Amino acid sequence: MKSNVFELRQAAYAHQPGHNIFESISFDIAAGESVAVLGANGSGKSTLLKILCGLLHPQAGSLKVFGETISEELLEDDAFSQRFHRRVGFIFQSSDVQLFNNRVEDEIAFGPSQLGLPEREVRRRTADMLKMLDIEHLKERPPYRLSGGEKRKVALAAVLILNPEALILDEPGAGLDPKTQRWLTHLLLELNRRGRTIVLSTHNLEMAHTVTQRSLVLSEDHRLVFDGATPQVLSDRALLSQVNLIDEFTHEHDEKSHIHLYTHG
Amino acid sequence: MELFIPEWLNETDPRVYSNAKAGGGRFLVKSLRSLNSIMVDDLTAEKWARQEGLLQALSADYKIAGCIIMLVALSLMRDYRLLLALWGVSLALMMASRLPVLTLQKRIWGIIPLITVIVTLPAALNLVSDGTPLLILYQGSVNGPAALANPIFITRQGMQAVTILFLRSGISLSMVALLVMTTKVSGLFKSLQSIGIPAHFTFIVEMSYRYLIMLLKISIEMYEARRMRTVGRLTYRQQAALLGSSLGFLFAQSMQLSSEVFQAMTARCYSIERFRDTYAADMLSDSFTPMTPGQLLIDRSK
Numbered sequence: 001m002k003s004n005v006f007e008l009r010q011a012a013y014a015h016q017p018g019h020n021i022f023e024s025i026s027f028d029i030a031a032g033e034s035v036a037v038l039g040a041n042g043s044g045k046s047t048l049l050k051i052l053c054g055l056l057h058p059q060a061g062s063l064k065v066f067g068e069t070i071s072e073e074l075l076e077d078d079a080f081s082q083r084f085h086r087r088v089g090f091i092f093q094s095s096d097v098q099l100f101n102n103r104v105e106d107e108i109a110f111g112p113s114q115l116g117l118p119e120r121e122v123r124r125r126t127a128d129m130l131k132m133l134d135i136e137h138l139k140e141r142p143p144y145r146l147s148g149g150e151k152r153k154v155a156l157a158a159v160l161i162l163n164p165e166a167l168i169l170d171e172p173g174a175g176l177d178p179k180t181q182r183w184l185t186h187l188l189l190e191l192n193r194r195g196r197t198i199v200l201s202t203h204n205l206e207m208a209h210t211v212t213q214r215s216l217v218l219s220e221d222h223r224l225v226f227d228g229a230t231p232q233v234l235s236d237r238a239l240l241s242q243v244n245l246i247d248e249f250t251h252e253h254d255e256k257s258h259i260h261l262y263t264h265g
Numbered sequence: 266m267e268l269f270i271p272e273w274l275n276e277t278d279p280r281v282y283s284n285a286k287a288g289g290g291r292f293l294v295k296s297l298r299s300l301n302s303i304m305v306d307d308l309t310a311e312k313w314a315r316q317e318g319l320l321q322a323l324s325a326d327y328k329i330a331g332c333i334i335m336l337v338a339l340s341l342m343r344d345y346r347l348l349l350a351l352w353g354v355s356l357a358l359m360m361a362s363r364l365p366v367l368t369l370q371k372r373i374w375g376i377i378p379l380i381t382v383i384v385t386l387p388a389a390l391n392l393v394s395d396g397t398p399l400l401i402l403y404q405g406s407v408n409g410p411a412a413l414a415n416p417i418f419i420t421r422q423g424m425q426a427v428t429i430l431f432l433r434s435g436i437s438l439s440m441v442a443l444l445v446m447t448t449k450v451s452g453l454f455k456s457l458q459s460i461g462i463p464a465h466f467t468f469i470v471e472m473s474y475r476y477l478i479m480l481l482k483i484s485i486e487m488y489e490a491r492r493m494r495t496v497g498r499l500t501y502r503q504q505a506a507l508l509g510s511s512l513g514f515l516f517a518q519s520m521q522l523s524s525e526v527f528q529a530m531t532a533r534c535y536s537i538e539r540f541r542d543t544y545a546a547d548m549l550s551d552s553f554t555p556m557t558p559g560q561l562l563i564d565r566s567k
Contacts, residue, residue, distance in 0.1 A: 016312065018312075050489070053493065055489045055492070055493070081495075085492075085493055085494065085495065089493070090490075090493045092486060092489075092490050094483075094486065096483075096514075096518070097483060097486040097487040097489075097490050098487075098490040098494075100487065100490075100491065100507065100510045100511065100514060101510065102510070110494060111494050114495065125271070125273065128269075128271035128273070128274075129271075131269055131271075132268070132269050132270060132271060132274075144514070144517060158494065159493075159494065160274070162494070163273065163274055163277065165277050186268060187268060190268050190270060194270065194274070194275055195277075
């Protein structure tokens with residue numbers, strides 16, 4: 001039986017006192033699983049992901065990551081923080097906020113340089129990442145001048161170079177062209193096949209279907225309303241409609257009635 | 266689709282690297298905490314304004330007028346007993362408006378009035394203010410020109426002046442806090458027009474406030490992202506470089522944001538020439554003449 005990477009128990013979280021986002025949310029994510037967090041805008045997907053990667057701390061309940069109970073105090077311990085951030089990688093929805101170096105190459109090398117790895121090893125890993133993400137031609141460019149898809153690739157490389165065991169991605173497909181989306185889907189599948197735990201939030205039901213085996217569905221009032229196999233939730237039109245992930249629109253063409261399904265994305 | 270995956274990415278690396286020691290990440294945590302507390306303050310400020318209370322029930326126009334009258338009265342008062350009475354009034358208003366009195370008092374008196382005292386304390390010395398000695402700081406047997414500064418003491422009159430200044434700044438802050446915390450931001454900006462401040466000016470201030478909060482959110486995400494990738498020691502040089510790149514990034518973001526906002530405004534028929542003409546007309550019209558609080562109250566009671 002695979003061990004759990006994340007264990008969230010009766011977690012409650014509020015951005016400000018008296019305005020709860022989550023009141024009591026519980027689930028486990030096992031090593032090697034790939035999980036989609038689905039929900040409409042404002043359902044709390046990003047907040048949930050930030051709780052999982054220790055950026056936000058539940059006011060009640062608990063979170064265990066790799067068997068250790070995570071708290072704000074524990075993350076202030078530098079040795080623990082180093083281990084935690086190396087094992088759990090987080091890709092933000094906006095790649096802009098994640099890129100802060102003046103050159104793509106320095107951006108990717110930022111993590112391993114801090115670990116004190118030999119310069120040669122840092123350079124080797126950086127070159128591997130540039131090759132893996134097909135961005136070798138961008139290495140001298142300033143990240144803020146890149147296109148949305150290129151920025152996303154650099155942000156991924158900057159996190160993957162730390163070789164995290166669990167990868168959390170907030171809306172990874174948002175703003176990407178179809179080709180880059182397909183490339184990203186392929187990469188996530190490959191990483192998962194090689195044992196990485198993948199947790200991603202998305203509106204994109206196609207990406208959820210292709211990449212993940214399991215889905216957590218959040219309702220608009222921030223409750224976990226479904227936890228099960230992705231194909232099962234994607235075939236439950238009533239549930240998807242209830243949580244505002246799809247919408248139906250009926251109209252007529254040449255005296256024939258059509259139903260269109262609208263999804264976020 | 267063929268993907269190149271490096272060998273080292275196939276294995277997990279359980280090593281703990283030596284560079285984990287030392288608190289490089291702490292400045293990121295501290296920055297995050299301060300940014301988050303500003304954001305929470307912004308959110309909770311609206312919460313106080315929305316709840317039921319004495320001042321929340323009053324129109325923002327009356328509150329602005331009242332605040333201005335109080336500030337003018339404060340600057341004219343020289344009797345510390347009157348000042349203390351006014352402080353009492355501010356406390357009573359805070360309680361009647363169900364504001365967190367203790368927290369507010371700590372914040373109000375803990376920063377600006379204290380700095381005022383530190384800055385003005387030298388003015389209480391006999392070298393600046395003549396008067397009767399209250400506390401002798403230095404008395405030696407010095408001859409020559411240095412004897413002019415002998416003895417050095419705090420004068421009673423100088424100390425009274427510093428105390429009055431301290432009380433004035435603290436009570437002024439209390440009055441402004443009462444106004445800001447019991448009025449919704451939108452209502453506050455709208456009411457500024459009641460005292461003759463041109464609509465265009467309040468519009469710009471309102472927009473700036475809105476986008477400052479947006480930049481604050483971007484800053485929080487930026488620091489969170491850095492924290493997630495800070496796995497080792499950050500030297501002071503690296504911390505300085507991070508700070509520099511943060512400032513550069515925020516500057517670039519604010520430039521981009523402002524140009525996008527401008528484009529959005531243009532797309533909705535905004536023209537800078539028209540704005541300038543209207544603004545100039547506003548400046549020349551009677552409405553630009555700031556109204557006194559008395560005028561405002563008379564105007565409102567009509």
